[in-house]
Amino acid sequence: MELAATRDILADLIGYPTVSFDGNLALIAYAAGRLSDCGARISIMPDETGQKANLFASLGPEIDGGIVLSGHTDVVPAEESEWQSNPFELREADDLLFGRGTCDMKGFIAATLAMAPHYAALDLKRPVHFAFTFDEEVGCFGAQQLVAELQRQEIRPSVAIIGEPTEMRIIEGHKGCYEYTTEFTGFEGHASTPDLGVNAIEYAVRYVSRLLEIGADLKQNAPVNRFTPPWTTIQTGCFHGGSARNVIAGHCAIDWEMRPVRRADVDYVKRTIRAYCEEILLPAMQAVSPDAGIVTHVVGEIEGLEPTDDNEARAIVSALTGATDADVVSFGTEAGLFQQIGISTVVCGPGSIAQAHKPDEFVSLPQLQACLDMLSGLQDRLTA
Known part of the structure; x- marks a missing residue:
């Protein structure tokens, strides 16, 4: 059921052409609406132009130690002549979902939104936060603004999972x-x-x-x-x-x-x-x-994401995915910004970085299911 919901949500998200030089407000409003329907506390943080915004939403008690599920909403440009179909309209073929942003990284965002009603129905002892940012592709400007705002509001999550496409491998470090x-x-x-x-x-x-x-x-x-x-x-x-x-x-x-x-x-x-x-x-x-x-x-x-010996995020994701090791990559993400403010952070999400930024970008349904399995397993961590 969650996979079908994720696919439908992903189709909606792909329909918003959130190329970095354009705005993302329509997508943010869509995500905020879905999370608000679940009873989440919503904070929309616009940039100085008023054309883009971060979304930070929370379910569960207003205490420290929450788990952040984070993804960026912007995508790189897509030249329609290079695609087999409209890049901003989801196309499915052979268990693959095609569209700009399917793996980088609206697939992960869709999975978190599909899981939100399930989290909302639990007796949460630990908050779960949804962090959706703007302008990652051109300088991580949204995440920089977001972490500064978390510090200003004294919101102190302890774990962050950044859902960049890693084929659900655990990434504990990357270059700056x-x-x-x-x-x-x-x-x-x-x-x-x-x-x-x-x-x-x-x-x-x-x-x-x-x-x-x-x-x-x-x-x-x-x-x-x-x-x-x-x-x-x-x-x-x-x-x-x-x-x-x-x-x-x-x-x-x-x-x-x-x-x-x-x-x-x-x-x-x-x-x-x-x-x-x-x-x-x-x-x-x-x-x-x-x-x-x-x-x-x-x-x-x-800043890069620095591997650490003591990493709660790595331990949690390892237990949920069954992965016994963690890797490092050369491409950058927003993870280092969360780590800078004291949040234990890893990168783990559906899809392959090899598909990102290319014509006919796709994420597979099995990858989305593996992501949903991880997010579903997180429920035990939120209610203990």
Whole structure:
């Protein structure tokens, strides 16, 4: 029965095209309505634009020590021409449910909403919380706002299960994700006299070259760990600059990221690239044009999830799923933000990360059933 309800709810959720650059308010209202019908205490937390919001809902006593079931509501874009069907309309074939967000990660959200009436009917001794966030895909902005609000309201859950697609494996650790845009302001001029200008593209290239050198150092000196790859990675994703072949580029911007295996690497990268700018690049640029500059904008700085010896969330999910081990992954989630405020956290959810962000994304019905089995088993933990 729960599987059929989950499928129907998932169909509703997929129908809300909550691409990160759009709003998610309709989906939040839908989820809030279902949880409110169960008697949940509802808190909707809008962002500063009023176009997006987090939902935090609770069942059970208003005490510390609750269990959080968390998922993000936003999805990446879907180009309909690349899909076999409308990406925002659920399609079922051979026990697979297709649609944007089915595995990443509306399948998990649907399962929690399907279980909510069952939790509400119990004599709960421990609260269960539903945390649905916005803008995970572009910087975990919703979760950052959510955990800050939990601290402000002195809401203290002790366990969080983040339902990202792991094929129901327990993930106890992942790398952080630090994203930046670095802008270079040069001085335009005619290409025939390059010494009279400051070519922003050329200085950006030197900056990227230094990042590559730093990345090589990190690879050479990586600590022993279980990540793949086992070193802090640095990657340049986008490069924008210039106006014409024969014009000295007056502006350039690069989008880059690093995924650290440890916090010390973050400090090393920031310290090293800042020193390179201040001691090498900026003096050379400003010797020609005092107004030349380099500015780095933080897109998002998300801490990793650190494996710990004492992890209540891991113990609970292990008992519920039968998994005897826990793994680490290189992709990022919101889990580290919950861990930062003292909540024991793991990542475990239906579907495969291999399907995320691709055309014809899907989650299988057996995976949803395995998730429901875990969530159903949680009932004993909530009533003891």
